[in-house]
Amino acid sequence: MSQTQVTVEQIDAFRWRVPRTGGMRTDGLIFADAELMHDLEGDQCIQQVINVAHLPGIVGPSIAMPDIHWGYGFPIGGVAAFDEHEGVVSPGGVGYDINCGVRLLRTPLTLDQVRPRLRQLADTLYRQIPSGVGASRSDLKLSPKELDQVLERGAEWAVHEGYGTPRDLECMEAGGTLPGEPAQVSQHAKQRGRNQLGTVGSGNHFVEVGHVTDVYDSAVATRLGLAPGTVTVFIHSGSRGLGYQVCDDYLDRMVRAADKYGITLPDQQLCCAPLGSPEAREYLGAMNAAANYAFANRQLMSHYVRRSLADVFGADVAAATDLVYDVCHNIAKFETHTVAGSPRRLCVHRKGATRAFPPGHAELHQRFRDIGQPVLIPGDMGRYSFVLVGTPGAFAETFGSTCHGAGRRMSRHQAKKLARPRNIPRELEERGILVRAASRATVDEEIPEAYKDVARVVDVVHAAGIGRKVAKLTPLAVVKG
Amino acid sequence: MTYRFVPHTADIRASIEAPTFRRLLEDLVQVLRELVAGDRPVQPHTARVIAVQAPDPPELLLALSREILDAFQLDGFVPARLEIDTLTQPPEPPSLRGRVLGEQFDPARHETQPEIKAVTRHGLVAEPTTEGWRAALLFDV
Numbered sequence: 369m370s371q372t373q374v375t376v377e378q379i380d381a382f383r384w385r386v387p388r389t390g391g392m393r394t395d396g397l398i399f400a401d402a403e404l405m406h407d408l409e410g411d412q413c414i415q416q417v418i419n420v421a422h423l424p425g426i427v428g429p430s431i432a433m434p435d436i437h438w439g440y441g442f443p444i445g446g447v448a449a450f451d452e453h454e455g456v457v458s459p460g461g462v463g464y465d466i467n468c469g470v471r472l473l474r475t476p477l478t479l480d481q482v483r484p485r486l487r488q489l490a491d492t493l494y495r496q497i498p499s500g501v502g503a504s505r506s507d508l509k510l511s512p513k514e515l516d517q518v519l520e521r522g523a524e525w526a527v528h529e530g531y532g533t534p535r536d537l538e539c540m541e542a543g544g545t546l547p548g549e550p551a552q553v554s555q556h557a558k559q560r561g562r563n564q565l566g567t568v569g570s571g572n573h574f575v576e577v578g579h580v581t582d583v584y585d586s587a588v589a590t591r592l593g594l595a596p597g598t599v600t601v602f603i604h605s606g607s608r609g610l611g612y613q614v615c616d617d618y619l620d621r622m623v624r625a626a627d628k629y630g631i632t633l634p635d636q637q638l639c640c641a642p643l644g645s646p647e648a649r650e651y652l653g654a655m656n657a658a659a660n661y662a663f664a665n666r667q668l669m670s671h672y673v674r675r676s677l678a679d680v681f682g683a684d685v686a687a688a689t690d691l692v693y694d695v696c697h698n699i700a701k702f703e704t705h706t707v708a709g710s711p712r713r714l715c716v717h718r719k720g721a722t723r724a725f726p727p728g729h730a731e732l733h734q735r736f737r738d739i740g741q742p743v744l745i746p747g748d749m750g751r752y753s754f755v756l757v758g759t760p761g762a763f764a765e766t767f768g769s770t771c772h773g774a775g776r777r778m779s780r781h782q783a784k785k786l787a788r789p790r791n792i793p794r795e796l797e798e799r800g801i802l803v804r805a806a807s808r809a810t811v812d813e814e815i816p817e818a819y820k821d822v823a824r825v826v827d828v829v830h831a832a833g834i835g836r837k838v839a840k841l842t843p844l845a846v847v848k849g
Numbered sequence: 850m851t852y853r854f855v856p857h858t859a860d861i862r863a864s865i866e867a868p869t870f871r872r873l874l875e876d877l878v879q880v881l882r883e884l885v886a887g888d889r890p891v892q893p894h895t896a897r898v899i900a901v902q903a904p905d906p907p908e909l910l911l912a913l914s915r916e917i918l919d920a921f922q923l924d925g926f927v928p929a930r931l932e933i934d935t936l937t938q939p940p941e942p943p944s945l946r947g948r949v950l951g952e953q954f955d956p957a958r959h960e961t962q963p964e965i966k967a968v969t970r971h972g973l974v975a976e977p978t979t980e981g982w983r984a985a986l987l988f989d990v
Contacts, residue, residue, distance in 0.1 A: 411858055438858040440971030440987055464966040464989050501885075501964040502922050560923065570964035571990050609922055612966045612989075616915065619970065637971040779856040780963070780990065807961035809887065849964065 374414050376405070382832040386414060386430075391634070392421040397429035399766075401828050404434050407777055407820065416443040419634040423448070424642070425455025427707055427714055431766055433721050434828040435775030435820065439463070441637035444720035444776075447769045450643065452702065452713045456631065457648045458640035459622055459655070461717035463698040464615040466655055467662035468573075468606030470744045470772075471540075471694035472755065473670060474592070475677060476685060477599040479579045482844065485680055486577070490802045490845035492676040493575055497669055499849040500806030501570050502609070504563035508668070515558055518565065519550040522660030523694075526667035532691075536667065538733045540694040541723055541741075544663040546701070549653030553610070554617050557654075561610025561661055566668035568605045570810055570849030575669065576602040576746070578753065582840035588739050588757055592692050594839045601689075602746055602753060602841075603669050606698065607662040614658045618651045643715055652700070659699060666694060692755070693742035695722050697772045703731075705767050716767045724758035724770040724835050743835055747774045747822030749803065749814060749846045750796055754826045754837060761833030770835040774822035780813040787812035796846075805848040814848065852880050861965070861988045862972070868981040870906065870938050874945060877910055877984065878917065878931040882951075884988060885921045887960025891929040893950030899931075902944035906975035909943040910984055914968040917949060922964075925954040963990050 376398070377385045384405060386396030396417040398405070408414060413436050420442055421430035427449045436445035441460025450456055475482075482489065498505055510518065517525050523544025526532055537543050568575055580598045583589045594600070607614075625641035625648075626633055633639060641647035670691065678686035700717045707714075725732055725741040732741055740757035747753045762768050778786075792811050793803040805811045829835035851872070852865040863880045867873040882891055899916055903909040920926040926949075933947040966989040974985040 413858075440860065440969040440989060444859055460971075464969075500961060502925065571966075616967055623970070635971060636973065637969055639970075776859045779858055780861060781854055781856060807963065809960060810963045813963055 374418065376414065382828050386417055388421065392418060394421050394426050395429045396421055396432065398432040398436065399828055399832050399834065400434045401824070404820065404824065404828065408436070411438045413438045413443040417446065419638060420446060420448050422634045423450070423456055423458065423638060423640060424631060425451040427451050427455070427712065428767065431769070433771040434825045435720070435771045435773050437775045439719065441635055442717065442719040445771065446719045447717065447721045447766055449705065449714040449716045449767045452643055452715060455643050455715060456640035457643055457651060457700055457715055458638055458717065459615050459618045459651060460637040460639065461719050462615070462655060462700050463719050464612040465606035465698055466611035466614060467659035467696045468698045469662060469666065469694060469696040470602060470604045470746055471666050471670065472692040472744050473601040473673060473689050474594060474692050475599045475601065476688040477681065478597045479599060482599045486802060486845055489577060489676065489680045490804050490847065492679050493673065494804035494847050496672040496676045497568055497575055497847060499568040499570070499847055501849065503567040503569060503849065505566050508566055510562050510565065512558065515562060516550040518664045519548050519553060519657035519660050521545055522548065522663040523667040526664045531668050531671040536670070536691045538735060539691040540663065541696050544667065544694065546656035546659045548657030548660040550657050552650045552654035553614055553657050557610050557613035557617060560613050561608060564608040564610070565665055566672060567608065568669065568847065568849060569608055572814060573605045573849055574749065575673065575847040576749065576843050577845040578602065578841040578843045580839050581752070581842045584837040584839065589839045591739055592742060592755065592838065593690060594692070594755060600841055601673050603666050603673070604746055605665055605669065607658040608665060610661050611658040614654045618654060621647055622651070655700065659696065663694070693744060695744055697722060703768065714767065718769055720772050721769045722772045723768055724762040725768045726758050726760040726763045743770055745771060745773060745822060745826055748816040748819040749843055750799065750801060750816030752822065753841045754822065755839045755841070756826065756835040756837055759833055759836050762835060766834050770829045771825050774819035774825055776818055777820045778818040783815050783818040784809065784812045786817060787815050801843050802845040803848065807849065810848050852876050857987065860990050863986050863988070865984040866981065870982050871933055871936055873975065873982040873984055874913060874933065875931050877913060878928050878949065881914060881917045882928050884965050885962055886927045886954065887962055889959050891927050891959065892952045893929040894952040896948040896950050897926065899949050900946045902942060904942055906939060906943050907973045909945065910975045910986060911968055911970065911973060913945065914986065918965055918968065921954070927951050927954045927959060965990060
């Protein structure tokens with residue numbers, strides 16, 4: 369892992385440039401205010417922005433969002449676009465949890481209706497949606513043929529099987545289906561994925577009941593059904609063990625491919641292959657298949673959220689619970705962007721970043737064409753989350769991307785140490801937030817203090833024009849792994 | 850104990866120092882035990898045969914970690930310790946044959962930990978030092 373002398377120049381209140389030096393092929397561009405930049409001292413994420421800038425065929429800067437933190441290979445909160453002819457694809461630029469993402473459902477309920485039965489709802493969600501390490505469903509075992517269908521069709525498979533409505537598909541990035549190739553996914557990966565569909569997993573994944581507390585753009589909030597007091601459900605999860613294994617399998621191949629194609633790497637975890645190579649084509653087929661698994665996973669969890677709402681509040685409430693949107697956080701996709709005045713087809717890597725397409729973009733479903741793509745930014749389990757929409761500024765400056773969450777500021781070890789003498793679920797309950805979790809260790813590592821204040825992160829993207837605030841949501845109950 | 854966990858913002862970084870390459874691998878299994886079961890004792894009730902080889906020491910650590918994490922994630926097998934029968938070391942391509950002793954994960958006796966998604970190549974080190982061997986690994990959580 370090479371280390372470069374890090375120089376950072378302030379451009380304006382929310383932008384910082386890391387000038388091109390040494391083997392860098394482009395500048396780094398970090399979105400942050402002075403306080404968020406101060407938080408990055410001692411963190412290796414800026415070095416990772418520099419490392420990404422070394423990759424062949426990178427177009428525009430190596431970008432970091434205000435929730436940036438130290439990852440492996442790419443920083444978490446990193447965006448990089450590569451020319452379709454001269455560029456590369458890197459599994460390390462997508463991550464192990466392929467299409468880790470978030471979706472938001474809005475119920476027809478208000479806080480006053482939910483509060484008296486919140487405990488029952490939290491318990492029902494915890495029972496209906498398995499969480500924790502290696503969580504699996506005993507009521508859904510896929511045959512090899514069915515799993516291939518999931519890998520090929522994504523959320524559309526789930527809706528076809530009765531786990532949701534056609535309207536759901538209109539409210540997902542890429543309609544919930546990417547061109548996946550099940551044949552490129554190893555048997556080992558498929559084995560790991562067979563019983564995990566419809567499970568939330570562990571770490572920072574969650575199912576969270578919340579309610580709308582603030583509205584910044586009432587016209588857009590009304591269109592999205594997010595009136596003040598509306599009760600919502602966030603789901604954060606990804607492609608589970610199947611996706612992790614796809615990444616591992618292809619990292620091994622990409623290490624060899626980088627050597628074969630003479631690509632010098634500042635970090636082995638950035639191993640990659642030229643976009644036109646067989647290695648890249650096969651990885652993209654497998655990555656898209658894993659992304660489809662993640663779309664289907666979140667779609668099934670939405671089904672079990674609706675079933676929980678039906679158990680607690682009645683079938684009519686479940687039927688009137690709509691998907692607001694579903695976005696990917698870890699993905700590489702071909703998109704057309706304007707570069708130096710001309711349209712270019714690029715492979716945009718988002719690693720802990722969210723697509724944020726503006727009003728009028730042809731890829732958005734008609735229902736979002738005039739308001740822009742909904743962008744969902746979860747915070748920590750003790751404070752708040754935000755809904756934004758995509759902007760022309762994001763399309764012009766960040767390849768249509770914005771932040772994805774609060775971003776960690778404290779190591780897991782530090783967080784555990786801080787939480788050890790405390791009872792975090794009781795503390796949160798005293799603040800009106802119920803926690804149901806498979807593991808105390810997970811709750812301790814995910815304490816609110818371990819994260820940056822997501823309001824600060826969102827204020828930066830709003831002020832910089834790469835996202836526009838619509839509403840703030842406050843948690844009521846959280847199911848963790 | 851020759852291993853420790855080093856602060857990392859999002860994931861888990863482990864550092865190991867050992868007098869020999871053999872001991873480095875044995876201690877790696879202790880790191881993995883702690884990552885999946887916390888600091889509770891794990892009994893060596895059953896044995897799993899293990900055979901891994903790699904082009905260099907860092908890749909051998911990667912391969913051994915993957916085997917053990919796989920056994921936990923697919924079958925709930927928690928490692929207690931590694932018993933090595935044969936070990937080849939640099940300058941030969943390193944390889945290991947032996948057994949991992951352990952038991953089935955029991956939530957009543959072991960401490961459920963956040964899921965380890967993978968062991969990464971970011972900052973992966975396994976190299977001789979003047980006093981023996983050292984290794985560094987980053988696990989994605």
